[in-house]
Amino acid sequence: MAQLLLRADLVGALLGLGVIALGSFFYRLARAGLVHKERVLDISYASVPGMSVADEKLFTVRTDQGIRYSRIVVLAVGPGNQPRILRISGMFPDPVVKRRIASHRHTNILVIGGGLTSARISDLAIRKGAGTVWHMMRGPLRVKPFDVDLVWMGKFRNVEQSRFWQADSDDERLRFLKEARGGGSVAPIFHRILKQHVASGKVRLFENTSLQEANPGVEGLPPMHYIYFTTGIETDFTTLPYLQSMLQSHPIDRHGGFPCLNDDLMWKDDVPLFVAGRLAALKLGHSAPNLGGARLAAERIVWAIEEVMRKASGSDQDGEPWAGGEGSLVDYATGTGNMFHGLLEVS
Numbered sequence: 001m002a003q004l005l006l007r008a009d010l011v012g013a014l015l016g017l018g019v020i021a022l023g024s025f026f027y028r029l030a031r032a033g034l035v036h037k038e039r040v041l042d043i044s045y046a047s048v049p050g051m052s053v054a055d056e057k058l059f060t061v062r063t064d065q066g067i068r069y070s071r072i073v074v075l076a077v078g079p080g081n082q083p084r085i086l087r088i089s090g091m092f093p094d095p096v097v098k099r100r101i102a103s104h105r106h107t108n109i110l111v112i113g114g115g116l117t118s119a120r121i122s123d124l125a126i127r128k129g130a131g132t133v134w135h136m137m138r139g140p141l142r143v144k145p146f147d148v149d150l151v152w153m154g155k156f157r158n159v160e161q162s163r164f165w166q167a168d169s170d171d172e173r174l175r176f177l178k179e180a181r182g183g184g185s186v187a188p189i190f191h192r193i194l195k196q197h198v199a200s201g202k203v204r205l206f207e208n209t210s211l212q213e214a215n216p217g218v219e220g221l222p223p224m225h226y227i228y229f230t231t232g233i234e235t236d237f238t239t240l241p242y243l244q245s246m247l248q249s250h251p252i253d254r255h256g257g258f259p260c261l262n263d264d265l266m267w268k269d270d271v272p273l274f275v276a277g278r279l280a281a282l283k284l285g286h287s288a289p290n291l292g293g294a295r296l297a298a299e300r301i302v303w304a305i306e307e308v309m310r311k312a313s314g315s316d317q318d319g320e321p322w323a324g325g326e327g328s329l330v331d332y333a334t335g336t337g338n339m340f341h342g343l344l345e346v347s
Contacts, residue, residue, distance in 0.1 A: 038063035043073060044245040045271055056312075059273070071312060072305055076276040076297075077240070078289070092121075093128050097226045106131040108222050112211055113230030114139055115184030121228050123193050126202050133203045134224070135194075137184070138210045144185040148286045152180045161285060170282050174256045180286040184232060237279050246273065258282045264304035265297060272308045274301045 042062040047055045051069055061068045093101070093109075100107050107130045111122050114137030122133045146153050152160050160180070167173045186194065197203035236257035238247060250271050253260040258281055259267070265280050267273035276297035278289035283300075287293040 036065070038065045040242045042242050042245050043273070045250060045273065072272045072274070072308060074274045074276060074301060075279070077279070078277055093125060093130065094226055097130070098128075100225060101129040107226075108224050109133050110224040110227045111135045111230060112227065113137060113184060113232070114141065114186075115230060115232060116186055116190060118184070118228075118230040119186045119190040119194050121230055122203055123190065123197065125228075126197055130202075132201075133197070134206070134221070135203055136206045136209045136211060138208065139183050140207050141191070141194075141205070142183060142185040143188055143191045144182075145188060147185060147290075148180045149182060152286050164285050170253075170255045170258075170260050173282050173285075174258070177256075177281055177286060235278060246271075255282060263300075265300050266304060272304075274304065276301065 040061060040063050042060075044060045044062075045057055046060070048058050048060060048069060052058055056071075059070045059073045061070060061073065091098070097107055097109065109125050109130045109132070111118050111125070111133055113121075118135065118137070122135050125133050144150070151157065160176075164173060164176045167176060194203065194205070198205050234257065237243060237259050238254065238257075246267070250268060252267060259275060259279060261267065261275055261280060261283050262269055263283065265274050265276060265283055267275070276294065280293070280297055281288040284293045284296050287296065
């Protein structure tokens with residue numbers, strides 16, 4: 001069976017060191033041939049004939065490079081929606097717009113969206129020579145230094161976080177997540193840039209406007225030569241093609257496109273498919289897609305993986321922590337159980 005599992009306690013420790021140390025760590029892994037560039041096609045969990053011992057269930061991970069087997073899988077895939085990539089040019093502005101600008105004809109560009117990407121597109125279009133950018137968003141222009149409100153990130157963040165942790169249901173936690181997010185927002189530096197373009201008349205900003213044949217109607221709106229949609233992506237883990245087998249054989253509840261995991265970020269208590277990143281937001285809170293959430297996820301998954309491996313190896317049959325050997329060293333380093341168990345072998 002291919003051994004794909006990294007020492008989770010080491011990864012968790014490196015998350016505490018910072019991005020540079022973590023990047024250096026994975027660079028060394030890549031050089032050692034432990035990091036593979038493969039596209040996952042399907043994940044299933046069942047007993048594998050000729051591979052499982054005593055009908056032990058294993059994960060069968062089918063990729064575009066072959067098939068791998070593992071006792072544990074950690075899923076960290078970001079928003080978790082099926083990508084729908086349009087066949088468009090990667091050039092900005094588009095060649096059609098670029099030719100029009102080169103011929104010194106006035107060019108109108110429509111940008112739809114209220115997030116940071118929309119502000120960047122509007123600014124870049126003006127700097128590339130567009131005549132007028134018409135910028136529409138369905139809500140007000142929100143200015144935030146982070147993608148969530150400061151009450152969730154500032155000095156008194158524990159107040160809001162405690163409300164999240166004390167929520168009685170995943171529905172209530174989903175509501176807190178939406179409140180924290182509050183829709184798309186623009187960083188202060190790009191807000192200043194956008195205000196300068198608006199003051200010069202190069203950008204026409206329309207807030208609280210949804211595009212339904214221009215509703216409300218925009219008087220004097222000229223024909224648009226190009227439209228850029230920067231409306232974000234929707235989170236829905238059920239659209240991931242490689243999770244379809246898991247959803248059929250081991251279905252779980254969902255709320256707002258997020259899976260309802262257990263407290264260890266595991267698919268189910270008896271299914272060691274761990275989920276980190278944005279898809280674990282119902283358990284990690286608003287910081288799930290960021291570095292703060294990555295650290296929280298690593299800590300939880302570390303503990304759970306150690307427990308799963310203990311049970312799989314039969315080292316915990318009597319309910320007592322490991323005594324002696326590598327297990328006691330791990331317990332001592334991570335503060336698991338009684339730290340004096342590590343002294344048993346020399347007493």
